[in-house]
Amino acid sequence: MATPPLSSSFLSFFLLIISTLVLILSSSSSNKLGFAFARREKIESNPLHHHTHTLQVSSLLPSTTCGPSSKGPKRKSSLKVVHKYGPCSHLHEDKAKTPTHAEILQHDEARVKSIHSRLSKMLAGSGGDDLRDVEASADIPAKTGSTIGSGNYVVTVGLGTPKKDLTLVFDTGSDVTWTQCEPCTQTCYKQKEPIFNPSASNTYTNVTCSSNSCSQLNSATAPGCSDSTCLYGIQYGDQSFSVGFLAQETLTLTPTDVFDNFLFGCGENNKGLFAGSAGLLGLARNPLSFVQQSAPKYGHYFSYCLPSTSSSTGHLTFGKGSDGASNVLNFTPLSKSFSGTSFYGLDITGISVAGRRLAIAASVFSTSGSIIDSGTVITRLPPAAYSPLRTAFREAMKEYPLTDAYEILDTCYDLTSFDDVTFPVISFSFSGGIDVELDEVGVYYAEKISQVCLAFAGNSEASDVAIFGNVQQRRLEVVYDLAGGRVGFGPASCT
Template identity: 35%
Template sequence: MPHFFFIFIFTIFFPISFVLSRTTPLPSQTTVLDVSFETQKVQNVFFTDFNALNSLNQAEEVNPFEDSSSALSFQLHSRLAIEGIGSHQDYESLFMTRLDRDSARFNSILTHLNLVVQGDGLANLKPEEESELSSLEGMEMPVVSGVSQGSGEYFSRVGIGYPPSQAFMVLDTGSDVNWVQCNPCADCYQQADPIFEPGNSSTYHTMSCRARQCQSLDVLACVKDTCLYQVSYGDGSYSVGELASETITFGGEGGASAANIAIGCGHDNEGLFTGASGLLGLGGGDLSFQSQINASSFSYCLVDRDTKSTSTLEFDSITSLDAIIAPLLRNLKTSTYHYVDLTGLSVGGQPVPIPPSTLQLKDNGDGGVIVDSGTAITRFPMEVYNALREAFVKGTPDLTLTNGVAVFDTCYDLSQRKTVEIPTVSFRFSNGKEWSIPAKNYLVPIDSKGTFCFAFATTSSSMGIIGNVQQQGTRVSFDLKNSLIGFSNDKC
């Protein structure tokens, strides 16, 4: 009888504890960064042929849906794979240019959110208040050129119109309006592909001002019942043109397509996304691409920006079973941005001492933490960042500190090291789950000489943002139907 009782207890309770240990694993206290590999990788940037647009064009004429569990999927490229290294002579110069773009991007989001929270600005203009915007020229506004900075870090290849004209489009989870540069061009920046010619597409139709999509624009005007749009960005870039209905195709002429997609036909464009033809908006608003195709979910995996690797952007895809799941929140003041319910941070397996309310999204639209594909560096309010940095520095007493660089105030000289063991950094969510970030995503090289920086920054704003450096190599899944977001490491 005692033996039977022991077997019964073992059979019943052991599987339960085993399942719990698998579904709620404790983060490791430390992780290893391969310094030699990361240093060699950035050194190889200047010996790699990134200027391969022709091969990219040819490769993506085939259907990219094979081996995908998604109903709609297409390839994703880093900015470096599209533009090449340009005039940069060393990796530090390339990295600093990225930081400049990143600052412009972050300021753009911050400016828009400040206008929303204050209840002022373009986000609240009504069509009847814009009667002076009676022409394309009237829709222009004073801006500072963004040509020298550019925006956008990841690109997808899509077909516009029918027959489809292939174009590189920037992936942007922080924008809703899709648009492409169009002829005739009053002013168009340089792009890799020919400018889209709407007259060559049998499915191109300008949209009436009475259309629901037109009325969803933040800034619009009407000329002879044609809907005109304007989108502008914090780095001084903008696009102005007519809103149209068009077909979007993935994987060449024989690929899957989505009809009647509202897309801006930009005749006057300045400074945005050098090399790309326009923007694919993946924000949470009604005009975003996934909203228009009624996708219940979408996911992406952002490849390493210093390689030629590609990954996929997928719609109606299945979240990986091993994903770390967290609540996805919506700002009551604006539907554009995707917020995650982040309540805390851990370093070396120990919670960072910060009040959960510090990261909370307020009812007035203030605060919260955005997950964004276009912003590079993760930023936290000062109180949060200082506590995070202090915990990390305390956990790296054997590493040699060096001078800070740009937005980074915690940098190390690892030139004499092949590997280093560093504290694990994890994001803690309101449902108790923790996402441990790979070491290479938070201690990053900023030159080819062995200088590595803690890749977080502070902001005077109450808003936080999880950038694409921390997301690299992780499949980020947005379950729009159930308001959940998933993070799956090493799923590109």
């Protein structure tokens, strides 16, 4: 069924509403393998050489060629994950449009501010931000990218009949899955694959305004109608947006994992920092997210391993079983503090540096609360948690010369005179009595060898939610078991 074009008057009115709401919201916002292991009864208070990672300085920057993952079992319901701007991604060909590290961190900050605003409204009982994106498993290869105001990872799925392959950013902080669609009534940004044409598919149908599916948009964004057809509108924290029709279509993850009547956004007016990708795969907790729509097959269960660098690959896997996630997993319960939101909340109970537990009061994390997010690059911590982490890290790194801060990163080192560098091991403690030791690549963010930084930042306010970002998740197996109400961490499943 062909899609009736959106009227320019409606789009102008809709975007005017979005812009106005954004202004209102803005003014109201204030060891080689990292793994989880059972907490020791006693944490060693000693020497640093038992709790460090030593790396060649030359290895801190990614390769210019793709090095596919050589680790991890074969997974039936899995997609390959790659860094959007790395050599493993076909979106990488236009290097002129690759953002700088500074731009990635600036976009990341915009995303974090948007998350803080959304959560403050949700937790205050206002039903959430009217402009937040709607969210929507099989194992899908994932790639890293910098879009939606942050550094994200991308996977390739099939849409329509006959199937058209589309590369989408996957995001645990987003609800609705959407892609750009013809005709672009006002504007579409440039993407690598051809824009999806619903008129060329035998299985495309629009969703009516009277359907239950359309009413579910209320929890994600302000819906609208055009000739009785349901419309969606998504505004992201960096002012990117997508506006179009809510529709149903056949979605193909793998040759054996095909979903009929999958609800998605068919965007005819799209703009922003999506840089070559065709749209977004929403993995949050909203009823429209892919996780919820695929629950009959996958049981609200998915996992991923984010590649260690932009020149390697990882995976995004849906479902549980012998071909699923690692058997060596330790789980922490999902935080009840965020049960009414789209986000995955975790209860952080402490942080250790080089085997020593930092003196952080329990109230520091209980005041802010914490979430895990695949789309946020740099982990954000409450000021009273970040300060002792920075102090301990600087003490462990005192033989290396400090250099200028880089954007939001204030602890950076010039390593040009060194062949090797030794980082202290950093681990997070979560409720349920587990410690998660970050992989060596989850400790630093390297813009260049002369500016290698601690990959953490402090929030402005003690009440701002802490966010466990994707740099810290690199190379870990991260498992979301929604039916069990928990998130698990396991040994690195990609290299």
